[in-house]
Amino acid sequence: MLYSRAMKKEHALHRDKPTRISVLFSVFIFCSSVVVAEDTGEQLFLNNCAExxxxxxxxxxxxxxALAGSEVVRGSSVDVALVMLIGRGEMPSFAGAISHEDMASIINYVRNAWGNSGEEISAQRIENLR
Ligand code: HEC
Known part of the structure; x- marks a missing residue:
């Protein structure tokens, strides 16, 4: 009697395991999507440029x-990258502050926000410009 109750308990525990793993997995997916959301071009723009x-x-x-409708922004992703890397007038250089991956995200965001539309630039292209 005692033995079989223990066996049942054991079985119940085993049945619980996959549930626990799937809960942990969903928590993990949720957390990683939050981290990814923070790194979008829009968020990076708000943090670095919107000021x-x-x-x-x-x-x-x-x-x-204005970057909305700007000829530079709409014209060429390389020109936008150069403005960010070199700086211009009152605008500081971001070369030491923003990685090329994040620069690519920002450029692709500003070139496709507020009615702008332009082809995307890769992080590799920006790395080559540095
Ligand atoms: C401290 C204020 C400041 C910040 C922060 C700033 N900029 Fe600028 N930006 C300027 C100023 C001022 C100019 C005009 C410079 C000039 O032509 O003399 C400019 C010009 C530009 C231009 C050229 C626009 C045109 O039509 O000529 C682009 C593109 C640009 N900025 C993108 C960015 C991006 C992307 C960021 C964020 C990574 C950023 N800027 C952050 C002040 C800033």
């Missing part, structure tokens, strides 16, 4: 140029 160019990409007239 001057504003969340809506419209900038501040006569101080910070």
């Amino acid at each position: 001057c160019h504003q969340r809506d990409g419209k900038g501040i007239p006569n101080i910070y140029p």
Whole structure:
């Protein structure tokens, strides 16, 4: 009697294991999606660029140029990369501050936000420009 109760308990534990693993797995997927969401081009733009160019990409007239509709931004991803790497006027260089992967995400974001549309640039291309 005692023995069989122990056996049942043992079985119950075993049945629980896959459930526990799938719960852990969902928690893991949830956490990693949160981390990925933080690294999107939009988030990187908000963290690094929006202070001057504003969340809506419209900038501040006569101080910070708009990126929405900007000929530079719409023109060539390489030009945008060069502005970020070298800096321009009041705008600091981001060469030492942002990795080429993150730069690519930001460029692909600004070139395709607020009505802009442009082909994507790869992190490799930016690495070659450095
Ligand atoms: C401290 C304020 C500041 C920050 C932060 C900043 N910029 Fe700028 N940005 C400027 C200014 C000022 C100019 C105009 C420079 C000039 O032409 O003299 C400019 C110009 C540009 C241009 C050229 C636009 C055009 O039409 O000529 C691009 C592209 C650009 N910035 C992208 C970015 C991106 C992407 C980021 C974030 C990684 C960023 N900027 C962060 C101030 C800033």
